[in-house]
Amino acid sequence: MPESESSGGKEDQVATRVCAKSELGLGEAIRVMVDGVAIAxxxxxxxxxFALGDMCSHADISLSDGFVEGDELECWAHGGRFELSTGRARTLPASEPVPVYQVTIVDGDVYVDVNNQVDMSAYRASS
Structure with missing residues (x-):
C-alpha cells in the first residue's frame, strides 16, 4: 500500500508519526516501532x-536489514523477496506474505497506521 499525501489536519490523524520523509534515502529501509509493532x-x-512487518515470514530475521530492489524488499539472510505494495512473498524460501500497513505523508512527515493493513488473503500460499 503506497503512501497517500495529505496536508494539515493532524488532529484527525489516527496513524503514528515515525519520521520526516526527508530523513530517508531512496532505496533505503529502516526499522521503526509503532505501538509495539516492528515495521520495515x-x-x-x-x-x-511503504511500511511492511519487519520479520521475514521464512525466518525470524529483520527485513529492514535487507535490500530494496525495484518494488521488492529482499531478506539479507536467505534471499526471500517481498513485494512492497502487498507483502507477497515472490521468491523462496519465503512463501507467506508479510503485513503491509497504511502510510500517509502529512506536511513531509511519515505516518504509519498499524490498524490498517492490506488484505493479504489473496497472497497466502495454498495449503
Missing part, C-alpha cells in the same frame, strides 16, 4: 514509501 519502513527508488 521503505523508500523505493522513485521515492514511494
Amino acid at each position: 519502513l521503505v523508500i523505493d527508488s522513485v521515492g514511494n514509501c
Whole structure:
C-alpha cells in the first residue's frame, strides 16, 4: 500500500508519526516501532514509501536489514523477496506474505497506521 499525501489536519490523524520523509534515502529501509509493532519502513527508488512487518515470514530475521530492489524488499539472510505494495512473498524460501500497513505523508512527515493493513488473503500460499 503506497503512501497517500495529505496536508494539515493532524488532529484527525489516527496513524503514528515515525519520521520526516526527508530523513530517508531512496532505496533505503529502516526499522521503526509503532505501538509495539516492528515495521520495515521503505523508500523505493522513485521515492514511494511503504511500511511492511519487519520479520521475514521464512525466518525470524529483520527485513529492514535487507535490500530494496525495484518494488521488492529482499531478506539479507536467505534471499526471500517481498513485494512492497502487498507483502507477497515472490521468491523462496519465503512463501507467506508479510503485513503491509497504511502510510500517509502529512506536511513531509511519515505516518504509519498499524490498524490498517492490506488484505493479504489473496497472497497466502495454498495449503
